[in-house]
Each structure stands twice: as C-alpha cells, then as structure tokens.
Amino acid sequence: xxxxxxxxxxxxxxxxxxxxxxxxxxxxxxxxxxxxxxxxxxxxxxxxxxxxxxxxxxxxxxxxxxxxxxxxxxxxxxxxxxxxxxxxxxxxxxxxxxxxxxxxxxxxxxxxxxxxxxxxxxxxxxxxxxxxxxxxxxxxxxxxxxxxxxxxxxxxxxxxxxxxxxxxxxxxxxxxxxxxxxxxxxxxxxxxxxxxxxxxxxxxxxxxxxxxxxxxxxxxxxxxxxxxxxxxxxxxxxxxxxxxxxxxxxxxxxxxxxxxxxxxxxxxxxxxxxxxxxxxxxxxxxxxxxxxxxxxxxxxxxxxxxxxxxxxxxxxxxxxxxxxxxxxxxxxxxxxxxxxxxxxxxxxxxxxxxxxxxxxxxxxxxxxxxxxxxxxxxxxxxxxxxxxxxxxxxxxxxxxxxxxxxxxxxxxxxxxxxxxxxxxxxxxxxxxxxxxxxxxxxxxxxxxxxxxxxxxxxxx
Ligand code: AMP
Ligand code: ZN
Numbered sequence: 001x002x003x004x005x006x007x008x009x010x011x012x013x014x015x016x017x018x019x020x021x022x023x024x025x026x027x028x029x030x031x032x033x034x035x036x037x038x039x040x041x042x043x044x045x046x047x048x049x050x051x052x053x054x055x056x057x058x059x060x061x062x063x064x065x066x067x068x069x070x071x072x073x074x075x076x077x078x079x080x081x082x083x084x085x086x087x088x089x090x091x092x093x094x095x096x097x098x099x100x101x102x103x104x105x106x107x108x109x110x111x112x113x114x115x116x117x118x119x120x121x122x123x124x125x126x127x128x129x130x131x132x133x134x135x136x137x138x139x140x141x142x143x144x145x146x147x148x149x150x151x152x153x154x155x156x157x158x159x160x161x162x163x164x165x166x167x168x169x170x171x172x173x174x175x176x177x178x179x180x181x182x183x184x185x186x187x188x189x190x191x192x193x194x195x196x197x198x199x200x201x202x203x204x205x206x207x208x209x210x211x212x213x214x215x216x217x218x219x220x221x222x223x224x225x226x227x228x229x230x231x232x233x234x235x236x237x238x239x240x241x242x243x244x245x246x247x248x249x250x251x252x253x254x255x256x257x258x259x260x261x262x263x264x265x266x267x268x269x270x271x272x273x274x275x276x277x278x279x280x281x282x283x284x285x286x287x288x289x290x291x292x293x294x295x296x297x298x299x300x301x302x303x304x305x306x307x308x309x310x311x312x313x314x315x316x317x318x319x320x321x322x323x324x325x326x327x328x329x330x331x332x333x334x335x336x337x338x339x340x341x342x343x344x345x346x347x348x349x350x351x352x353x354x355x356x357x358x359x360x361x362x363x364x365x366x367x368x369x370x371x372x373x374x375x376x377x378x379x380x381x382x383x384x385x386x387x388x389x390x391x392x393x394x395x396x397x398x399x400x401x402x403x404x405x406x407x408x409x410x411x412x413x414x415x416x417x418x419x420x421x422x423x424x425x426x427x428x429x430x431x432x433x434x435x436x437x438x439x440x441x442x443x444x445x446x447x448x449x450x451x452x453x454x455x456x457x458x459x460x
Contacts, residue, residue, distance in 0.1 A: 005252045154238055291308055329390060337385040422455070
C-alpha cells in the first residue's frame, strides 16, 4: 500500500518496522464539548485505514489519546461551577458514544493525559537533562527550539519563517519566541500536579510524545491527525520525542484535509459547526460516516444538508442490493456463475483504490459498480456464485465500516441445516423424517412455514 507521507511530501510504500504489525498513533479530541462533523473526519478516515490494514492480514496497534486537561476544559468547568474532571469524563463518554454510532472500532488503547503525568514528567526531565528544555523562574518548562536542528521538517518551513511568526505572550517567560511550553506552572485555583518544578500541568504537545512512547515505543510507524495539527502540534511532538529519545519519532505522517462549510473550516471558534450528535439525531450516524469517507481524505469536503441526504440515499441503495442478494440466495435456482468472477474483479478494484493512498472515493465506486452487477445478475446465478458475491460484498463494506445497521441473520447453522434436510426428505416423500425434523426444530425454538418462495424459518 502507498500513502502520502507529509514528512517527505511523497507517496511512499507503507512498510512497518515489524512485518505484519503497524503501530499507529492518532491525535484524539480535547473533551470539553460534543464533537462536530469536522472532528469526526480523522476519526472515520483513520478507522478505515486501520480496518483496511487488518483486512490485509496485519495486526494494528492503534492508540488514540484523550486530552482531558487543557484551558478549554478548565474554562468550561469554571462556567458550570464544577471541576475539570467532571467535564472531561462527561464529554469523553459522549465522544465514545458518537464513535460507537459511527461504527469506529475502539482503539487498542485510549490513553488519558491525566493518567500519564509520571511519563510526561519523565520525558520533560529527559529534555532538561539533555539541554533541550529549561525551567523558567515561574516554574514553566519550555522547549529550547533552536537546539533541534530538524525543527520545521514536517511543516516544511524554514527557521526564518517560523521565527518571524513566533511571539511571546503576556506571562510567558521564554528565552526565545520560538520556544514552546512543555509544562505549565499552575495559576491559583487551577488543577495542578506536583512536579520537581512546582505544581503545574502538562502542555498539550508533550502528552502525545509521552503517550506514544509509553504505548507504542520510541519509534512508531504512523502518526495521524487533521492538517491543522501539522504546525505547531505535530512539529513540536517530533522535536520533543526525537530530542528525548534520540531516534526517529514517526516514520510516516498522514493528515486529513478539512471539512468545510461554505468553504471555511468547520470549527468551534468560527461557530459554524454541526455536532455529530445533532446530525445523527436527524439522519442517523451512518450517512455521516459514509459522507466523511466519500472523498479522498486529503481533499477538502464541503458539508451541506443535501450532500448528507444523498449519502443516506446511496446507503439505501446498498442495503437494498444486499437484501436482494439474501433473497436470491434463499431462492437460488439459476445456472450462471458470472457473479463469482465479478466479485473477484470488484475486490481487485477495491484493493487497487485503497492501496493508492487510501482512495476511499474510488473504493466506494468499485462497491457501487459491484452492486449494479449484483442487481442485474442475481436472478440467474447458482447459490455458490451468489454466496461468494455476498461474502465479498460484506468484506468490502466492512472495511469501509458501512452497512452495519443490517439486521443480521442470527439463525443457527444447525437450524438451517435441518430445514435444508427437511426440504430434501420431503421431495423424497420421506414424511416420517420430515415430521421428526419439524419436532426437532420445535425443540430448538423454531418453526418452518412453507411459502411459494420456499421454506421460511420462524423463531417461536
Ligand atoms: P481538536 O479537538 O480541535 O484538537 O480536533 C480533533 C481532531 O479533529 C484533530 O485531528 C483536528 O485536526 C481535526 N479537525 C478539527 N476540525 C476539523 C475540520 N473542520 N475538518 C477536518 N478535521 C478537523
Ligand atoms: Zn497529539
């Protein structure tokens, strides 16, 4: 598989350090409110990448953090007259509820910043010991940016440009405007943890460096997030991790483009956002997921109500196709086997698209082409051909994480086998065995009704 690596600005073959095992870190949400549809884009895109790597037979160690201490969380807690942890736990739970709704697989680990204070303090001390960070007179700890010769390599900005943009805000005691906070001394009334530098709390960037190191090791295969995280967040993570660990931090970097609304980034600060929860209450979660993976992850996507409704209609077409396929399987009497071949071709096209920098747009097109072929051919196919089409259809839609609201057939195989045997013995006019099967089915809690389309299994 090839992916576009932000670090090299090239499409590169995505090869993990350890064959068959990918170590991936995705920056997660700051939990102070419901997530909006833009926040859900990296969640759905990188979940799809993970599913695809697993589909190819790899093991994926997938870590996605929860930023549960930060200025916005403290501000919200103060507004509500409560503590930061009440806010963080509430919106973390709401975030996980949205993830479940969007059919996002739980990460291998969802580490919380506040549960990694000792690891954060360890990496902070490593940086101080090596001269890459310093303690300011007020107890803040800053990263000494000019000690990192590689600084700017991810955002591809020359040092002079970065210097021109750097500022020292009121209250900051930096040696240099480019330096950034690793640890922040607490102000009166703020949540604080003890440290060798006095009571304080972690800066934002350091938590990801510490949690990636704790859960995935000094070097990871891939680091992901939205394109707005390239600078400064990811640039600073690289600086901290590489200076502390003395080795490459992330071998590949992937960044999703923005979800826009009227051609501006959907964001809380612009107040032009729709929460996932609100949209889901109107149309359900699944069209949101489908929409977020319907374009290539690096291109901007524009949110409108109409486009979400068209996603709903597209999903409906796939559900109908899949239901028709089930019906055709139950009543298969044709002789054709073209669908078996079409399934192989659909899978090849799907894989070619996904291998090309996770081109979910083309992968979805391959699924729709396959659906059209199923609709055209299913009445003429053998059961075997139909079953292989269903298997491929389910595999591909599962990689995309869609069609998860299908009512699953939960009839046990033993019951299905008995019903099949009953049909056979009835043809042979073996009524004694047919009656015995009926009794056996009843003891298992099932009945069988004979309809013109064939036997129907009913749960009693
Ligand atoms: P935040 O909680 O703001 O740190 O954002 C969490 C994740 O959502 C990060 O990976 C951001 O890059 C991403 N994100 C935020 N807004 C958008 C947007 N409008 N489009 C795409 N990704 C976004
Ligand atoms: Zn991060």
